[in-house]
Amino acid sequence: MTRSARSSRVAIIGGGPAGLMAAEVLSQAGVAVELYDAMPSVGRKFLLAGVGGMNITHAEDFATFVGRYRERADVLRPLLEAFGPDALRQWIHGLGIDTFVGSSGRVFPTDMKAAPLLRAWLRRLRDGGVHIHTRHRWLGWNERGQLRIAGPDGEHLLDADATLLALGGGSWARLGSDGAWVPLLQARGVSVAPLRPANCGFEVHVWSDHLQQKFAGAPLKTVSLALPGEAPRKGEFVLTATGIEGSLVYALSAEIRERINRQGDATVLLDLLPDRSQTQIASALAKPRGSQSMAKHLHRQLKLDGVKAALLRELTDTATFQDTAALAAAIKALPLRLVRARPLDEAISSAGGVPFEELDAQLMLKRLPGVFCAGEMLDWEAPTGGYLLTACFASGRAAAAGMLRWLRDH
Numbered sequence: 388m389t390r391s392a393r394s395s396r397v398a399i400i401g402g403g404p405a406g407l408m409a410a411e412v413l414s415q416a417g418v419a420v421e422l423y424d425a426m427p428s429v430g431r432k433f434l435l436a437g438v439g440g441m442n443i444t445h446a447e448d449f450a451t452f453v454g455r456y457r458e459r460a461d462v463l464r465p466l467l468e469a470f471g472p473d474a475l476r477q478w479i480h481g482l483g484i485d486t487f488v489g490s491s492g493r494v495f496p497t498d499m500k501a502a503p504l505l506r507a508w509l510r511r512l513r514d515g516g517v518h519i520h521t522r523h524r525w526l527g528w529n530e531r532g533q534l535r536i537a538g539p540d541g542e543h544l545l546d547a548d549a550t551l552l553a554l555g556g557g558s559w560a561r562l563g564s565d566g567a568w569v570p571l572l573q574a575r576g577v578s579v580a581p582l583r584p585a586n587c588g589f590e591v592h593v594w595s596d597h598l599q600q601k602f603a604g605a606p607l608k609t610v611s612l613a614l615p616g617e618a619p620r621k622g623e624f625v626l627t628a629t630g631i632e633g634s635l636v637y638a639l640s641a642e643i644r645e646r647i648n649r650q651g652d653a654t655v656l657l658d659l660l661p662d663r664s665q666t667q668i669a670s671a672l673a674k675p676r677g678s679q680s681m682a683k684h685l686h687r688q689l690k691l692d693g694v695k696a697a698l699l700r701e702l703t704d705t706a707t708f709q710d711t712a713a714l715a716a717a718i719k720a721l722p723l724r725l726v727r728a729r730p731l732d733e734a735i736s737s738a739g740g741v742p743f744e745e746l747d748a749q750l751m752l753k754r755l756p757g758v759f760c761a762g763e764m765l766d767w768e769a770p771t772g773g774y775l776l777t778a779c780f781a782s783g784r785a786a787a788a789g790m791l792r793w794l795r796d797h
Contacts, residue, residue: 395418396420396421396546397418397420397547397550397551397790397794398422398423398534398549399413399422399553400423400424400550400553401423401551401553402424403429403430403432403555403563403564405786406422406429407422407429407508407509407512408779408780408783408784409553409783410422410517411508411511411787413790413791414515415515416791419518421518421520422517423520423523424519424563425523425524425563426521429519429521430501430505430509432559432562432563433776434505436501441496441500441504442495442772443476443479443486443504444476444773445472445492445493445494445774445777446492449472452774455769455770455772456767456768456774456778459768462767466782470781470785471781472494472777475780475781478780482507482508482511483507484498484503484504484507485497493772494773520536520538523536524537524538528575533545534547534550549758549759549794550758551790552759552761553761553762553783554567555764556740557569557732557739558584558732558733558735568764572741572752575755577741577745577754578742579740579742580741580742582731582738583728583739584644584729584730584731584733584737584738586770587731587734587735588629588630588632588633588729588733589630589640589726589728590629590630590728590729591631591723594628595701598626598701599628602693602694602697603628604625605626605694606623606625606633606694607623607626609621609623609662610623610658611635612624612638612657614643614653617642619661620638620639621661626698630725631723638771639655640770641738641768643725643728644728647725647727651726652725652726653724654723655725656723657721657723658720658721659691659695659698659719665715665716668689672684672685672688672689672711672714672715673711681708681714682696685699735771736768737763737768738766740766741766743766747789749785750786756793759793760786761779761782762779
């Protein structure tokens with residue numbers, strides 16, 4: 388590192404995984420780092436992601452892992468090659484936190500919690516000289532190009548040799564990801580793809596009062612979902628008062644959202660009994676049921692009851708429900724029409740943001756030399772399962788490397 392870079396001062400706006408990772412890389416290179424976050428503490432969304440188990444990354448093979456980023460796989464591949472799942476696990480171990488691989492391939496800290504990891508990380512950052520300023524909101528730039536920062540004592544101006552924006556997407560505004568940065572960049576001529584819900588629930592046109600009142604919040608376990616013409620995915624999701632949500636839905640949410648945008652709705656096919664063939668189901672239903680109702684027959688022959696039986700009845704007409712062959716087909720491919728995504732602020736993450744076309748290879752904005760971007764505010768998306776966090780960490784490190792090159796050259 389050159390003498391001038393060591394004497395540089397950089398500003399990082401945003402205290403999530405991308406911003407904190409960049410702060411670590413820069414401070415270890417001897418750069419003075421001032422990190423600002425609008426919330427009372429940093430890493431709030433990171434901590435929320437750890438509720439119920441901190442899924443930090445995924446242990447599947449690298450080619451499959453990169454493919455989870457869909458149309459942005461090619462641009463993210465070099466970032467993930469530089470700091471991917473294995474490197475992230477080693478980094479966590481360096482904080483004194485052990486990890487393990489779950490049965491699904493997801494990677495967790497041994498204690499399943501985010502808070503100990505974040506505490507150890509912040510201790511290392513502060514020991515490394517990173518100055519963290521909470522309750523400080525970035526307001527853009529003044530006419531001289533200085534950063535405008537509003538804190539508890541009013542607004543002040545900051546001259547920085549380089550700036551990293553790591554402001555998150557547009558979901559969970561109460562945790563700081565409110566998308567307020569969009570007009571600030573647009574005012575400087577930077578194009579921003581509209582923020583859209585990702586890893587989100589979807590609404591149906593309307594549920595019956597019976598289904599809504601009795602089964603809203605009920606989980607559908609060991610089922611599969613598929614978009615017509617695509618391979619089904621097995622897992623579970625939850626019936627809500629307005630539609631469906633949960634991990635299985637999130638895995639398909641990008642394609643569901645885009646189909647709704649293109650054609651006004653999207654139909655998914657629900658397999659209520661993925662471990663049984665349609666022939667097996669039809670054979671079981673064809674057995675004599677005597678005076679038993681079809682509902683009792685379903686329970687007795689297929690153990691299909693509760694929310695699954697209620698949803699089957701909701702989405703089939705009377706003729707289908709009384710025809711064993713037609714009913715078997717419906718059980719294996721129950722069409723569920725979805726009409727809209729739930730609001731952006733409810734989504735786990737957001738799509739849209741700063742397109743990679745607005746950035747150079749170092750993640751610097753072409754229109755704003757010395758200003759870099761990282762994390763979820765970039766225009767990419769990924770399913771849950773550790774992919775979101777891994778790319779945020781990787782992009783933070785990549786942006787920091789770009790900032791070091793910029794400081795060295797300028």
